[in-house]
Amino acid sequence: MTVKLLGIETATEACSAAVLIDNEVVERFEVAPRKHNELILPMCGAVLADAGVSVNQLDGIAFGCGPGAFTGIRIAASVTQGIALAHDLPVASISTLANLAYQADVNANELVMPAIDARMEEVYWAIYRKTLDKVELIGEEKVQLPVDVGIEEYVSCGLGTGWGAYRDILQQRLVASTENVIEDALPHAQVTVRLAKHKYLDQQMVDAMNALPVYLRNQVIHKKR
């Protein structure tokens, strides 16, 4: 059985789209802060053309659901809803942190810690176990001050803009500090589609209306009364 998936990722300053056909992936990727809205559909058109498929031949669509910039993850979710609605496609929500974790260069079954700069002096972070071609969340994804990050497991790689902003503090939170840190790692749609393929094969896809962002930060207002 062939699997054809489109994936988009706009949660950070990076904007990307990818098409997976079985094990082959084509991607367009650009670091373009605040331009995701203009770039994303032309990018989707470009990767579909590169892969030689049209939207109505897709089996599903995947998107980076966050955590990340609120507007960015909402654009990804909205675009996904629109395309999924139009062609009645099932949807896979792929965590931005899982996306980073997948990029870690470690041995199978080692733990990695992706962290994204969440502004307001906080980071979005999580611990993932990296297996051969998957990642598995250990515990839950959180938004916290770097000094409040609590890790009990041995982590062998740190990656993401959270490490770029708070490397020293995060190192101190680890059981043992690690040399394997990639501060400029950004989520890629090619990973989004690879992780989505598992959801597709495991029949864990959802309906368009459930293509929703994962914000983690829910304190967006201080009640006046």
Place this chain on the structure above:
Amino acid sequence: MKVLGIESSCDETGVAIIDEKGKLLAERLYSQIELHAQYGGVVPELASRDHIRKITPLIKETLKAADLTLNQLDAIAYTAGPGLVGALFVGASVGQSMAWSLGIPSIPVHHMEAHLLVPFIDQASGLQFPFLCLLVSGGHTMLVQANGLGDHQVLGQSRDDAVGEAFDKVAKQLGLGYPGGPAIEKLAKQSISKRDDFPRPMIDHPSLDFSFSGLKTHTLLEYKKAKQLSEEKADIAHAFQQAVTDTLYAKCQQAIEQTGLDTLVVAGGVSANRGLREKFNQLDDVNVIFPSMKFCTDNGVMIAYTGLQYALAEKFVGTNEIKVYPRWSLQQ
């Protein structure tokens, strides 16, 4: 031709489908009013979060009610501005991506132009260009000369608070609920003295601009000065409503004299106010049109209708870029 319209510029998620004759085939509207009521106004981030939860279910329901599938649509219109940037992005992204996937035109609609054009949907009104329109809502206060599709002249607007906003703020000060307009109207009715001594802001000013922030402050000072008995509160609400209504009326009269136009559309949430309606019906020799209330507040119908006009006139540029214009001017 069938056009689907999406509205998500503020605190209403609206979806509608109309046909080439402008006949409404189905519509769905979800208002976030309760969500924001506890904060006394719209919280932009919460608005965006609610839009994205509601939009796809509303589109599905609207299609079902119209007994149509997406493949039967000919164009998709969405509000591209003005409005809250995050909220606009939800409707624009969904609309633009749907149109892109289906290979049909997408039409970005100016929210205020949609408010101006929606009275046409009621063909019995006999409305024709050019006409005057007083738009009075929570976010806007403007007097517009509508000449044709995409051709509107803003004759005057508020220099500070929008009228609805003034109603809401005054209501908050008087300890009434949100939205403030209906609360003040209700309270004003209970006024026995029919107090009417508040200033009419900018009424002698030669321009057609408005200003309501001074009146708002005046109202607050009067309230503080009073003993704050319930009768006094009703009197203050009455005086405030009278001052607002009179001011709007006077500026419209001035605009009618200046332009020589004899049709005036009064639209927007504040046009629900009965005191205002009674007053405007006193305008002699002028055809005053109050669009049906459900089209006055934000809705998807007006977006679909306006999109249809642009589709019929073939006035749109094909694009795959998702763009919103939070501060889009009506006059270009």
